[in-house]
Amino acid sequence: MADPMRIRAQATGGNATVKVLMSHEMETGQRKDAAGKTIPAWHITEVDASHNGKSVLTAEWGTGVAKNPFLQFTVKGAKAGDKVAITWKDNHGDTRTDEATVS
Amino acid sequence: MTTRRETLKRSAVVAGLLAATGLFPQYASAAFNKSAFEAKNLADAFKALGIGTPVESPSVNLQAPDIAENGAVVPVGATVALAGVKQILFLVEKNPTALIAVFNLSDRVDAAISTRTKMAQSSDVYAVAVMNDGKVLYAKKEVKVTLGGCGG
Numbered sequence: 001m002a003d004p005m006r007i008r009a010q011a012t013g014g015n016a017t018v019k020v021l022m023s024h025e026m027e028t029g030q031r032k033d034a035a036g037k038t039i040p041a042w043h044i045t046e047v048d049a050s051h052n053g054k055s056v057l058t059a060e061w062g063t064g065v066a067k068n069p070f071l072q073f074t075v076k077g078a079k080a081g082d083k084v085a086i087t088w089k090d091n092h093g094d095t096r097t098d099e100a101t102v103s
Numbered sequence: 104m105t106t107r108r109e110t111l112k113r114s115a116v117v118a119g120l121l122a123a124t125g126l127f128p129q130y131a132s133a134a135f136n137k138s139a140f141e142a143k144n145l146a147d148a149f150k151a152l153g154i155g156t157p158v159e160s161p162s163v164n165l166q167a168p169d170i171a172e173n174g175a176v177v178p179v180g181a182t183v184a185l186a187g188v189k190q191i192l193f194l195v196e197k198n199p200t201a202l203i204a205v206f207n208l209s210d211r212v213d214a215a216i217s218t219r220t221k222m223a224q225s226s227d228v229y230a231v232a233v234m235n236d237g238k239v240l241y242a243k244k245e246v247k248v249t250l251g252g253c254g255g
Contacts, residue, residue, distance in 0.1 A: 015213070028221070030199060045135040049212075056211040062140035064195060064203035066176040066219035073206075074213040 007100035009075075009084045016078035016102045018049070020071045020086050028063040041091065044069060048087045051075045078102055140202050145194055145229065148202040149239075152192070157231050160240035165230040167244050171222060174248040180217035181230035181242070188214035190233040197226035222248045 003023035009016050022044065029041025047059040049071075057073055075084065080102050087097040139151035149156065166180035181191050191214065193203040203220045214232070222228070225247040232240045 026221075028199075051211060054211070056209045058207045060135050060140070060205040060207075062200055062202055062204065064198055064200060064221050066221050070178075070217070070219045072180075072217035074215055076211055076213060 005086055005088075005096070005098040007084060007086055007098055009078075009082075009100050009102040011078060011080045011082075011102050014077060014079075016051075016075045016082065016084065018071075018073055018075060018084055018100075020049075020069075022069045022071070022086075022088060022096075024067070024069060024088070024090065026063065026065055026067045026069060030063075044088045044090045046089045047071070049073065050085045050087075051078055052082050053085075136205070139205070141200055142202060143200060145196055145201050148194060152202075152205070154231075154233055154239050155237070157229075157239040157241040159242065160232075161242075163230055163232050163240050163242040165228065165242040165244050166217070167228050167246050170247045170249065172249050174222040174224070174250055176219050177222050177228075177246060177248070178217065178219050179228055179230070181215070181232070183214035183232045183240075185214070185232070185234070185240075187235040188232050189235045190231075191216050192229075192231040192233070193218070193220060194229040194231065195220060195222050195226050196229065198223050222246060224248055 006021040009018045024044050025042055027039055027042040031039045033039055041063055043063045044061050048055055049057040056075055082102040083099055084102060085097055085099040089095045139148055142148035142151050162184045164182045171177040179193055188208055191206045194201045195203055204218060206216050208214060227243045228246050229241055229243045
């Protein structure tokens with residue numbers, strides 16, 4: 001339902017640097033619409049990053065993470081051909097997983 | 104004949120029931136610490152997270168701009184020059200809710216995380232490292248914001 005994440009995983013010296021750009025409104029719940037009604041909070045609450053199927057990093061996010069969240073981290077002992085998968089869950093119960101191959 | 108839609112609906116109901124039993128933790132959202140993310144200031148956030156008072160440390164390196172033109176998107180990064188980092192947290196002192204993100208690191212990732220935060224106004228930004236041995240270290244930097252980013 002949401003746009004796919006852009007994941008770039010590059011092998012450098014025995015590790016893989018992973019950059020992720022997610023597509024999500026990350027609505028804070030502080031804004032008001034034109035009619036003056038508060039737009040409810042809608043944000044990613046949990047993120048899970050896995051390498052070859054094993055979770056290596058998880059995160060909890062509040063409304064303070066910027067819209068269309070960016071995340072960069074480095075997986076140790078990764079090489080070209082390995083799989084990196086990112087999953088997010090938001091406060092509506094929606095979820096999305098995208099995968100990339102380390103290049 | 105059972106339609107595919109029926110089968111999927113039934114699977115969803117069963118999955119929901121199983122999740123409620125707590126036997127399948129990957130479906131439970133117990134991981135999201137709501138009260139920590141609703142805390143209005145640093146002290147309350149640390150208390151809700153159950154961690155001790157952080158100690159400033161040169162081993163924690165916080166990357167953030169001196170001036171953020173757009174408070175809606177401020178790049179922040181943290182690296183910790185120590186082994187045994189359990190979590191990296193980002194907080195913005197003067198945001199309506201101070202805690203931005205909690206990253207739980209396994210030993211398979213470097214203690215180096217970059218992301219982008221919203222800032223309501225000029226404020227101190229904190230990177231906090233929670234170590235496996237319970238120590239809590241931090242670095243902070245003042246970031247000036249010319250256009251606030253929380254929409255309020």
